[in-house]
Amino acid sequence: MATAMMEQITKSKGVASIAELREMSVEAGVNMVACQMTVDLFNYAQDEFIDEVSEWVGAASFLPKAAKADVSLFI
Numbered sequence: 001m002a003t004a005m006m007e008q009i010t011k012s013k014g015v016a017s018i019a020e021l022r023e024m025s026v027e028a029g030v031n032m033v034a035c036q037m038t039v040d041l042f043n044y045a046q047d048e049f050i051d052e053v054s055e056w057v058g059a060a061s062f063l064p065k066a067a068k069a070d071v072s073l074f075i
Helices: 002-012 018-027 036-041 059-068
Strands: 032-035 053-057
Touching (some): 036 053, 053 059
Parallel strands (some): 032 053
């Protein structure tokens, strides 16, 4: 229900969908990294991710990479 409501609100406000944002990010060459703790917590397998996810790292391993990046977002 929350997902449908968020999708409806973003659409009504003219905001790009998650799929559109992901597509634009891939086209822009964004390096996508998965949070290893979240992957483990929810028992995801690496083959369940989109091909553009290049690595699986924990927060401590991500921080040095983020420090060198122009922009980073850890969700």
